[in-house]
Amino acid sequence: MTTSKPADPAEPANLSIASAPCDLSAVPGLLGDIASLGNNHDFSADREARLSLIEKARSLVSALETPREAMSRHIGAETASFFSIGLGVEAGLFRELATNNGAAKTAPELAKALGFDINALRPILRHLTAMKHIVQTNPDEYAPNNFSLFLSDPVLSAGYPLYRDVCIPPMLHLHKWLATKSYAAPSSIIDNPFTFGHQTSSSLFEFLASHPVHNTRFNHHMRSRRLGRPSWFHPSIYPVTERLLTGCGPLSSNQFVDVGGNLGKDLLEFSRAFPQLRGSLVLQDQAAMIGAAPGGELEAAGVETMVHDFFAPQPVEGARAYYLHSILHDWPDEQSAEIVGQIKKAMKPGYSRLLVNEHVIPSLGVSWEVSYLDIYMMILCGARERTEEDWVALLEGKCGLRVLKVWNPGNGVEGIIECEVPLAN
Ligand SMILES: C[S@@+](CC[C@H](N)C(=O)[O-])C[C@H]1O[C@@H](n2cnc3c(N)ncnc32)[C@H](O)[C@@H]1O
Structure with missing residues (x-):
C-alpha cells in the first residue's frame, strides 16, 4: 500500500513560533499555584500534594520553554x-x-x-x-x-535495559507497522509491532520465557515499577475487610487465588497485611515464574504455589476471590475473555469475586503513568489500557459477569474492578 507523503515546503511557514515561549500568559497563574501548593505540605507523607506540585512545575516548564x-x-x-x-x-x-x-x-x-x-x-x-x-x-x-x-541497584534499574532491548525495537517500528496496516490498531498478540520489530512469531510472554536475561529483568521491573504507590488493599482503594471478609465465616484453604501472580510479590504483601489469611492464599503462574519465585518466603507467608496456564481450566474452584493484576491489559479482548472465562467457570455464583487490578483510564486528564502504558500495551501485545466503559463492555458484555463496583483511585494508581457471577446464571 502507499502512504500519502506530507508536503515538504522549502521554508517553515512561521519561523517566530520556534523561538517564542509556548505560553507566557500561563506563567503568573502557575507560579501562584506552585507557591500555594508548596506551602505547608509534608511532601514525604502527602503523595497527592507532591504529584500536584510536580504537574504544576511541569506545566510551568512547558509554558516557559520555546518549541525549539x-x-x-x-x-x-x-x-x-x-x-x-x-x-x-x-x-x-x-x-x-x-x-x-x-x-x-x-x-x-x-x-x-x-x-x-x-x-x-x-x-x-x-x-x-x-x-x-x-x-x-x-x-x-x-x-x-x-x-x-x-x-546503582540492578534490581531497581532493570527497566532501562529491559525497555531498550525488548520494548524500544517495537516502538522503532510502530510507524511502519501502522502504515502497512492502513493505521488500524493492532489487536493480535502475535501480529503487532512487537512481533514485527523483533522479527519473531512469539508473543511477548513466549519471547520472555525463551530469553532468560530479558525474563529476569522483566521480573525485576515488575517489582520496582510500582514501589511507593499504595497497594490495592489500602482502604483508600479497596476495603478488603468490608468486601471480602465480613459475613462469610472463617476462610479455609484455597480462598484467594492470584492468577498470573508472577513471583508472588502481591501475595507476600497481602499476607503481611492480613495474616489471618495465611494458608488460604494461592499463587499461580507459568512454570518459569513459579520456579523463580522465592519458595521459602512464600511458604512462610502461607502461600501455596501452583503452575497454571490461565488459558486452561482453573483448578481452584469456588474460591472467595480470584485476583488478576496487570494481566488483562496485556491481552486483546478475545484472549482476555478466554482468561476470564476459565476463572468464571470455577467461580461460585453470588459468592466468588473476581478482582481485576488495573488502570481505569479517565475520560479527562489521564496521568502519564497510564497513557505511556497504553501505548506500550498496544505495541507489545496488541492490547490496551481500558476505560470504565471498556471494562464493563469486556467483563459484563463479553464475559457475562456482573461488575459490582469499579474502585478507581485515579491519578496513575490502579483500581479494582470487582465482579461476580450473578446467581441467576
Ligand atoms: C505483567 S505480568 C503481571 C504479574 C503480576 N500479576 C503483577 O502484577 O506483578 C504478567 C504475568 O502473566 C504471566 N503469564 C503470561 N502468560 C501466562 C499464561 N498463559 N498462564 C499463566 N500466567 C501467564 C506472566 O508470567 C507474568 O507473570
Missing part, C-alpha cells in the same frame, strides 16, 4: 539520557559511583574501573550531569545523587 527547546530536549537530550542510563546500568557506572559511600571520582578513575575509553565515557558523564542524573563536584569529577544511587 522542547524539540531538542525530546529528540536529543531525553533519548541520549535514556540510552546513557541503560549503558551506565549495564556497565556498572552507577554501582561504581556509589562505592566508597559515594565519594566523588574523576572521569579517568571511572573509565579505568569500567574498562572504558575515557573519550567514550566523558560525554556520557557530562550529559548525565546536564540532565541532573549525577552531580559534577569539580571539573572532570563526579558523584551520585539519590537518583543515581537508585540506578
